[in-house]
Amino acid sequence: MAEIAEVQKPEIKKREPLFGPKERKLITDPLNDNNPITVQVLGICSALAVTTLVWPSFIMAIAVIFVCAFSSLFTSLLRNRIPKQVRMIVQLVIIATLVTVVDLTLRAVDYDVSRQLAVFIGLIITNCIVMGRLEAFAMANRPWRSFLDGIGNGLGYGGILLAVALIRELFGKGSLFAGSPIEWKIIGPSADYMLDTEAISWLGWYQNNNLMVLSCAAMFIIGIFIWIHRTWNPKLVDVS
Amino acid sequence: MELVNIFIKSAFIENMVLTYFLGMCSYLAVSKTVKTAFGLGLAVIFVLGITMPINWLISNFLLSENGILGQDLTFLRLILFIAVIASMVQLVEMVIEKLSPSLYNSLGIFLPLITVNCAILGGSLFMVAREYTFSESVAFGLGGGFGWFLAIIAIAAIREKIRYSNVPAPLRGLGMAFIITGLMGIAFLSLLGIDPAAF
Numbered sequence: 001m002a003e004i005a006e007v008q009k010p011e012i013k014k015r016e017p018l019f020g021p022k023e024r025k026l027i028t029d030p031l032n033d034n035n036p037i038t039v040q041v042l043g044i045c046s047a048l049a050v051t052t053l054v055w056p057s058f059i060m061a062i063a064v065i066f067v068c069a070f071s072s073l074f075t076s077l078l079r080n081r082i083p084k085q086v087r088m089i090v091q092l093v094i095i096a097t098l099v100t101v102v103d104l105t106l107r108a109v110d111y112d113v114s115r116q117l118a119v120f121i122g123l124i125i126t127n128c129i130v131m132g133r134l135e136a137f138a139m140a141n142r143p144w145r146s147f148l149d150g151i152g153n154g155l156g157y158g159g160i161l162l163a164v165a166l167i168r169e170l171f172g173k174g175s176l177f178a179g180s181p182i183e184w185k186i187i188g189p190s191a192d193y194m195l196d197t198e199a200i201s202w203l204g205w206y207q208n209n210n211l212m213v214l215s216c217a218a219m220f221i222i223g224i225f226i227w228i229h230r231t232w233n234p235k236l237v238d239v240s
Numbered sequence: 241m242e243l244v245n246i247f248i249k250s251a252f253i254e255n256m257v258l259t260y261f262l263g264m265c266s267y268l269a270v271s272k273t274v275k276t277a278f279g280l281g282l283a284v285i286f287v288l289g290i291t292m293p294i295n296w297l298i299s300n301f302l303l304s305e306n307g308i309l310g311q312d313l314t315f316l317r318l319i320l321f322i323a324v325i326a327s328m329v330q331l332v333e334m335v336i337e338k339l340s341p342s343l344y345n346s347l348g349i350f351l352p353l354i355t356v357n358c359a360i361l362g363g364s365l366f367m368v369a370r371e372y373t374f375s376e377s378v379a380f381g382l383g384g385g386f387g388w389f390l391a392i393i394a395i396a397a398i399r400e401k402i403r404y405s406n407v408p409a410p411l412r413g414l415g416m417a418f419i420i421t422g423l424m425g426i427a428f429l430s431l432l433g434i435d436p437a438a439f
Contacts (some may be wrong), residue, residue, distance in 0.1 A: 041269065044264040122318050126357065126362070214426075216258070219417060224415075227408070
């Protein structure tokens, strides 16, 4: 009897909570130490092209989180049934199906935004962060964990996307969330804006920075983000 | 003349990397030496030049309402496009392995990455969105590939030289690559004034 009890004990210990410290780490890790953009260098691709305005970037971030989380979940569920040789194709089909769902849903719900995002929703398929996480994590881990890992990486990605978009829209257009239900006009030369550069005498010099609207601005901003991130977290510095 | 126009436009003015961020991942990962960058650039031109007309045929004859099947199947577009691209990359991989084993070894893991190189799928999606004709889509594919090739060669050459410079430690590597890309983007913007009619 004593033997049986001893055998059973570790089994009870093995049961982990549904959302313990390990699971929390899966979500917080990609936000800092293992950020998809500034550290893993994955998925810089297309999505950054939409960061001129905050609202489309917000939609894009949600789409990426959705695709990332559910493709991880489904791949993880199927991981023991996928033959090694064709795993790329299987992963691509899973991702492409989810992206098609997102694309058609967005077209039905908010046609204007889907026109603005144009081909970039479709390009989530080739966003390396999705496939990178499938290869690196979902193929070797249980579904719930993979799901959380997908959400975490989607958040780490979306966070950078929104931060870049906030800077670009505020300094490039003087507004925030243009095109959304809650449109804020922050700074500009008319009474519509919160800070009216014509009425406030000491702000007369202010003009929108046209560089911010160009795609080069996003490169500079990410470069500076990486600089700040690595200064603050020196273990990430590139030694080579 | 229209075709030259599209070629110039897609290669310089609307450069895939510098304007649309397409193919940034492999652009940053494989741009450490000019030699590998050259090989990957050629492979991208080739894959882009082949997949574009094939995807044009698929989207106009198979998926459109006036096609062979007579039904609107555009919701299958993404899956079919990515399947064509994946098989073409496989083909290119086999050809390169046969013709140049040294290039194959140096490209290594990055060759399959062309499948998830956004420039390829992005090119096909742009082609559909802009409603190009068949010959226009070929010119767009080759032009886009050439632009990508130029960008990756340029940054690889710059990164080879910048290794000898004293860059602040946190900015070394990736950070500097981004800032250089931004500056290159500004340089390419100056080509906006090109008049394709002069060619």
